[in-house]
Amino acid sequence: MNVFTQLGEWLSAPNRWSWTDPAGVPYRTVEHLWFSVLSLVVAAVLTIPLALWLAHYRRGAFLASSAVNIGRAIPSFGLIILFWFLASRWGANTDFWPLLLALVGLALPPLFTNTYAGVVQLEQETIDAARGTGYREWQIMLKLELPLASPVIVAGARVAFLQLVATVAIGAIVNDGGGLGRYIVDGFAEGAQGYGEIFGGGLAVIILALLCEGIFALLTRWATPKGVALQAARRD
């Protein structure tokens, strides 16, 4: 049977467009996004304050520069399965924790490195000027360094989120979740019969990833403080 005929059948299956049925593409899309956004938020809460503080006092430069490389070398697939094993041994919820922990772990390095780099690259005169006008150190961090570094931080979040969306799909191998990756993994289990489902799931994941990338492109523009954007425009 032709792949596209199979795809058509898959697309027109009952409940395929349901928001509440696990077979539905909308249901799985929400699940996919929920996992990605949750882990990005957790990772951001864990890293951004720490990186901000370390960068303000210029500590941990080595960690900042090597974090991304270490993160790249760790296979996300292995991380998920390893956490799945630990969760099942300790009796934790294997549908939730392994994937979440693996995702948070993946999102940490790009967020940390970019926050650090974004703060360190700021002009020292700006910081000194703020200090001269009586800003406390925590005020400099929150009111100056954080907003000025925000375009670089959002760029890090974009890299992280892209990886998260790709990895949630892989998570379908070990648990019931896995968002849109569910279709791909289930399709693989059916062999040639599942080609329509594999293809449809693949298309859905790719479209979601491209949409997220587009939204982040807009977010980058929105995250750039007006003053910084003006300066950049004048320089061009």
Place this chain on the structure above:
Amino acid sequence: MHASSVTPLLTESSRPIFEWRWVERNADAIGQRLGEHIALTATALGIGLVVSLVLATLCLRYRWFYPLVLGTAGALYVIPSLGAFALLVPFFGLTFTTAVIPLATYTLLILIRNIVTGVQQVPAEVREAAIGMGFTRGRLLWQVELPLALPVVIAGLRVAAVTTIGLVTVTSLLGMGGLGYFIRAGIQTTTPNPSPIIVGVVLSVVLAVVVDLLLWLSERALAPWVRKVRAR
């Protein structure tokens, strides 16, 4: 596999996290999968590098082509690996080809960008001197510009290699996967076996670090002037 023997649930948690016995018993398979991992990585990087060189050369000659190529490579880079495999399986089946195409595609963005940037930052005087000596455009690129761009190109190659080594594990879904085979095998037994999972993850990381180190050494060997200039 031995794990399928009936084990009472209570004693299961007393199983050690890591058993050297498993490694000894499966030494041959580990070697074989490691070879597969290296073969997949090398093929993907090789194809990626050749395609990138061709496209980068075109980008350097026709400037309008560069944003177009970079945009396409960027969009391809956004595609999740599992999604890419899913689109290819109905056409190529569970094969080496299906595994290699996305792996090679992901290397394009960084390789093209680094080749073009590397060549662009070659000092104008060097280029003029070569042209003055009668170098043709092709010889200028291959004998002057690309060698001088080598450190930047190898920097890109390092990132591409490390990323690819991590991604190869995902191809275990296609029955490939090199070391990813063990990661997956660990949860396919009746009682999950942590030893193969740990072996798969750790060896994959070690392989990435070793390849990164080898590429770094090759940069120092192939472009010794970089170090000499810095030392001066």
